[in-house]
Amino acid sequence: MSEDEETPEAEAAAPADPDRRDDGLDLAKALTRATAGSLPTARRRSRKPPPRTSGGRVSGSHPDDRDPQLLESTLGRLVGDHGWELDLRVHGVFGRWAELVGDEVAAHCTPESFADGKLVVRTDSTAWATQLRLLAPTVVRRLNEQLGHGTVALLEVLGPNLPSWKKGLRSVRDGRGPRDTYG
Structure with a gap:
């Protein structure tokens, strides 16, 4: 490669305007453009299924069990499991x-x-x-x-809880309790 030819990485690293520094969004765009050129063309255009992670779970933009869940569904599952x-x-x-x-x-x-x-x-x-x-x-x-x-x-x-007339440890069977009189 000659010195006159520049690589995409060099273009991304070199600012377009010498007075301006790339930061934030400009830097991210430049890096994305630089790395996009290094990927194979077939890979970028193909519609392959998202790569699988360990355990057979699909890793991608669609929701799965690892995402935050609604409280209603989580409580429903907890109640059902127990x-x-x-x-x-x-x-x-x-x-x-x-x-x-x-x-x-x-x-x-x-x-x-x-x-x-x-x-x-x-x-x-x-x-x-x-x-x-x-x-x-x-x-x-x-x-x-x-x-x-x-x-x-x-x-x-x-029925209602009525007071008990039994007082103390001992009682007399068939007695009237405290309502009994001596006469």
Whole structure:
């Protein structure tokens, strides 16, 4: 090669204007032009599939598992992997209890637990416990519509927590407790 001929690298390295320094975008464009001339022409024009990386994953401009994921899809995958779907739906029903059973019923009873198809509900009076036992088939049907058929098999209704009259370690069987009088 003679001294009069310049290589693409030399053209990129030598600024067009002696007063101007290449930096930033100008430098990147010049380097791209210089390296583009050194690639084989067939490689630049061919439509080959993107190169594969280790593990068989495709490396390219299309999204894959290594890219940042949306929170919704990541949480959905986490819930599915651990089998938490039913638990989340049940606790969602606990949060929407008033919407499912109505405001008046929800004001007097609250769900306490759910296990093995049995939902335990506590009422604030014995009258509401009786009323909820009568409404049990309707409540179970509504819950199964929300959770999936057969999820709630039994609705156990408990009355209010009443105070215990038993005091101390010992007690008398069939005694009236503290209401007993000596006379």
